[in-house]
Amino acid sequence: MQNFQGIFKNFDHIFSQKVILITSFIISLYNAKEQVIHMSILNFQSTKIAVIGMGYVGLPLAVALGEKWRTVGFDINGRRIKDLNSNIDSTGEVSELDFNNSKLVQFTDDAKDILDSNIYIVTVPTPITKNNLPNLNAIKSATKLISSIISDGDVVIYESTVYPGLTEEICIPILEKENFKLNKNFFCGYSPERINPGDKTHKLKDIVKVVSGSNEYALDLIDRLYSSIIDAGVYRAQSIKVAEAAKVIENTQRDLNIALINELSIIFNKLDIDTQSVLDAASTKWNFNRFNPGLVGGHCIGVDPYYLTYKSKKAGYTPKIILGGRKLNNEMPAYVADQLIESLVEQKKDPRHCKVLIMGFTFKENCPDIRNTKVINLHEELLKRKLGVDIFDPNVNISEAKNQYGISLIAEPQKNCYHGVILAVPHDDFINQGPGYSQSFCRNDGIFFDLKGRFKIEESDFRL
Numbered sequence: 001m002q003n004f005q006g007i008f009k010n011f012d013h014i015f016s017q018k019v020i021l022i023t024s025f026i027i028s029l030y031n032a033k034e035q036v037i038h039m040s041i042l043n044f045q046s047t048k049i050a051v052i053g054m055g056y057v058g059l060p061l062a063v064a065l066g067e068k069w070r071t072v073g074f075d076i077n078g079r080r081i082k083d084l085n086s087n088i089d090s091t092g093e094v095s096e097l098d099f100n101n102s103k104l105v106q107f108t109d110d111a112k113d114i115l116d117s118n119i120y121i122v123t124v125p126t127p128i129t130k131n132n133l134p135n136l137n138a139i140k141s142a143t144k145l146i147s148s149i150i151s152d153g154d155v156v157i158y159e160s161t162v163y164p165g166l167t168e169e170i171c172i173p174i175l176e177k178e179n180f181k182l183n184k185n186f187f188c189g190y191s192p193e194r195i196n197p198g199d200k201t202h203k204l205k206d207i208v209k210v211v212s213g214s215n216e217y218a219l220d221l222i223d224r225l226y227s228s229i230i231d232a233g234v235y236r237a238q239s240i241k242v243a244e245a246a247k248v249i250e251n252t253q254r255d256l257n258i259a260l261i262n263e264l265s266i267i268f269n270k271l272d273i274d275t276q277s278v279l280d281a282a283s284t285k286w287n288f289n290r291f292n293p294g295l296v297g298g299h300c301i302g303v304d305p306y307y308l309t310y311k312s313k314k315a316g317y318t319p320k321i322i323l324g325g326r327k328l329n330n331e332m333p334a335y336v337a338d339q340l341i342e343s344l345v346e347q348k349k350d351p352r353h354c355k356v357l358i359m360g361f362t363f364k365e366n367c368p369d370i371r372n373t374k375v376i377n378l379h380e381e382l383l384k385r386k387l388g389v390d391i392f393d394p395n396v397n398i399s400e401a402k403n404q405y406g407i408s409l410i411a412e413p414q415k416n417c418y419h420g421v422i423l424a425v426p427h428d429d430f431i432n433q434g435p436g437y438s439q440s441f442c443r444n445d446g447i448f449f450d451l452k453g454r455f456k457i458e459e460s461d462f463r464l
């Protein structure tokens with residue numbers, strides 16, 4: 001009897017196991033079918049990708065995608081679109097050859113042209129307000145546009161730099177509607193851009209692309225999409241939040257490292273030690289990481305840490321080191337202005353009767369980008385100290401500088417004219433002409449500041 005019961009029990013067990021197996025097989029078939037349906041959006045014939053925001057990040061991406069995929073680059077700036085349709089890129093990131101190789105890309109400022117897209121990639125700006133808080137206007141408005149046109153099975157990928165949690169807390173709720181839900185009707189992902197404008201060695205295709213997705217299916221699809229254009233390959237982050245955090249700490253780390261070196265530069269200047277020489281010596285150790293002092297501007301390194309600190313404060317912790325580093329870097333223009341005044345006073349000159357030339361206006365060398373340049377702060381600090389100041393930068397569109405900052409850059413400085421010349425942004429065009437070129441604008445007794453120490457120590461009067 002006991003044996004029979006045992007056999008039946010065993011039979012029951014085997015039967016229920018089979019039912020479970022069959023059920024899960026049917027479910028997996030169903031899921032597989034759904035996924036095949038969704039996966040079918042990623043094929044060269046039917047996939048249409050809309051890249052929203054044709055700036056430093058969006059344009060190279062749209063052009064690279066357009067080598068293989070039907071791609072539309074959308075921007076609200078009609079002038080930019082007009083230029084791109086004539087193969088003109090004012091950011092200097094995309095060459096004529098790149099445009100010509102990208103046979104499947106088109107550019108538009110008409111939202112109708114992206115209506116039938118199935119993948120949307122958002123590359124709009126994420127700046128900060130005057131109070132250093134995240135300004136989410138562009139990312140919200142791009143998301144609202146997508147929300148009005150998105151359809152079943154579509155995928156939305158964010159590339160703009162954000163704080164950890166922003167995609168899920170701000171963007172996805174805008175995309176979701178009553179019967180239109182994440183991972184059921186549409187999918188989402190985050191893949192930060194890591195390009196470095198002006199850098200001809202590390203271009204989009206040469207930098208490992210971090211990818212993340214709202215579920216395994218989205219992650220696979222986003223992985224496949226980027227793998228098709230990125231030679232360096234992709235890295236699958238554990239979650240969207242992890243990918244967001246990874247991007248923001250890359251720039252925060254850089255900001256802090258530079259802040260440390262800026263602080264060291266202030267200390268060493270007081271001790272009459274040349275910082276560059278110290279860095280040369282220290283860099284001979286295998287695990288010393290070299291960073292250089294300087295003005296930290298631009299829309300990434302000087303901005304992204306505020307996204308992280310904002311989120312951290314919301315979570316109840318006010319960062320000390322990150323904000324300390326930000327403050328120190330922001331104070332560097334005033335520090336440089338003070339150094340110049342000190343040098344002029346040492347020469348028994350009255351700064352109020354002195355004229356200074358700043359060479360370089362962009363936020364960093366070899367690119368035309370003037371957004372959030374700290375040279376404008378240096379200019380203000382010098383004006384506050386009553387000096388006459390000219391700015392010269394052949395890489396900058398003079399009317400753009402006038403529009404953005406209300407100042408008039410000079411087209412060509414006069415030789416032997418200035419009491420002080422500050423080489424603030426060492427563009428290759430300046431450096432390749434040797435120190436004599438920058439010094440030629442100084443009067444005979446003029447002071448020459450080679451801020452980033454690109455020339456030999458004896459060739460300038462001061463360097464950070």
Ligand SMILES: NC(=O)c1ccc[n+]([C@@H]2O[C@H](COP(=O)([O-])OP(=O)(O)OC[C@H]3O[C@@H](n4cnc5c(N)ncnc54)[C@H](O)[C@@H]3O)[C@@H](O)[C@H]2O)c1
Nearest residue numbers: 053054055056057075076077124125126138142160161193
């Ligand atoms: N530039 C970089 O080096 C870099 C590197 C990595 C990441 N990022 C991040 O990428 C994002 C984009 O930066 P960028 O430098 O390319 O900015 P950008 O200012 O060069 O370009 C953004 C473009 O988006 C357009 N735009 C603004 N709002 C829009 C909207 N609602 N719809 C459509 N287009 C809109 C603007 O007209 C502009 O052409 C930012 O989050 C930035 O932090 C930038």
